[in-house]
Amino acid sequence: MKSAALPEVGAPLFSLHGVALRFGKVQALAGINLEIATGERVALIGANGSGKSSLLRLLHGLVPHSAGVFLSSVSAASQAMLFQRPHMLRASVRNNVALALWLQGASWRNAKHEATIALGRVGLADLAGRNARTLSGGQQQRMALARAWALHPDVMLLDEPTASLDPTAKRDVEALIAEAARGRTLVFASHNLGQVKRLASRVVYLEHGRVVADLPVHEFFRGPLPEEARLFVKGELV
Numbered sequence: 001m002k003s004a005a006l007p008e009v010g011a012p013l014f015s016l017h018g019v020a021l022r023f024g025k026v027q028a029l030a031g032i033n034l035e036i037a038t039g040e041r042v043a044l045i046g047a048n049g050s051g052k053s054s055l056l057r058l059l060h061g062l063v064p065h066s067a068g069v070f071l072s073s074v075s076a077a078s079q080a081m082l083f084q085r086p087h088m089l090r091a092s093v094r095n096n097v098a099l100a101l102w103l104q105g106a107s108w109r110n111a112k113h114e115a116t117i118a119l120g121r122v123g124l125a126d127l128a129g130r131n132a133r134t135l136s137g138g139q140q141q142r143m144a145l146a147r148a149w150a151l152h153p154d155v156m157l158l159d160e161p162t163a164s165l166d167p168t169a170k171r172d173v174e175a176l177i178a179e180a181a182r183g184r185t186l187v188f189a190s191h192n193l194g195q196v197k198r199l200a201s202r203v204v205y206l207e208h209g210r211v212v213a214d215l216p217v218h219e220f221f222r223g224p225l226p227e228e229a230r231l232f233v234k235g236e237l238v
């Protein structure tokens, strides 16, 4: 089974050389040099507006880079992205999950079956028939995780997946993320440094759209770090 074990860190999945991303006049990313390999668990951290979401969206193919070279060996079907606030259709929880599978080619019957299994994994079996829009924030994020998980992606890209949740839901969803990420490559943005320590093997710190630190997680938290990153870790950067 794909998720049985953590894969060896190996083949490069994403290679970025001098990559920039612009939104009109806004330079969201600049001069990004980054390689992410199979099996890595990369945390993207940095102040608001530093470019974390932009980088995730670029990796997921949602926005085109404006300069540099971006190589990805992952097909769109092999990666799933989770947003801070999940997108949901006005449909049952089960159908929200099933639709993602159906769009990837599963028959509707199989899609519903797989969706039911995935919802069971995240503790939402009892709510499968509910309108997804009536779920609480934590339940919505579980549903989004079930939807991502059901696709059996090789790579999971998560954009502050627990940021809008209360402490209990944060803990529950984080535990599910840890389980869902087993055997996969994980790239996630987070402001929660405890979560970064628990989930990541590597930390990429962004400042004004540039990578200013890229270190194994233990080295990152041991320091020394560039000044802004140091203040961020101390909680003194707002």
Ligand SMILES: Nc1ncnc2c1ncn2[C@@H]1O[C@H](COP(=O)(O)OP(=O)(O)OP(=O)(O)O)[C@@H](O)[C@H]1O
Binding pocket: 023, 024, 026, 027, 028, 046, 047, 048, 049, 050, 051, 052, 053, 054, 055, 189
């Ligand atoms: N669609 C867009 N149009 C214009 N500017 C954008 C767009 N998306 C992002 N930006 C800008 O790009 C920069 C990087 O934003 P991004 O959302 O990637 O940062 P972030 O690190 O994820 O921030 P946060 O921690 O607040 O989520 C910011 O200046 C932001 O205003």
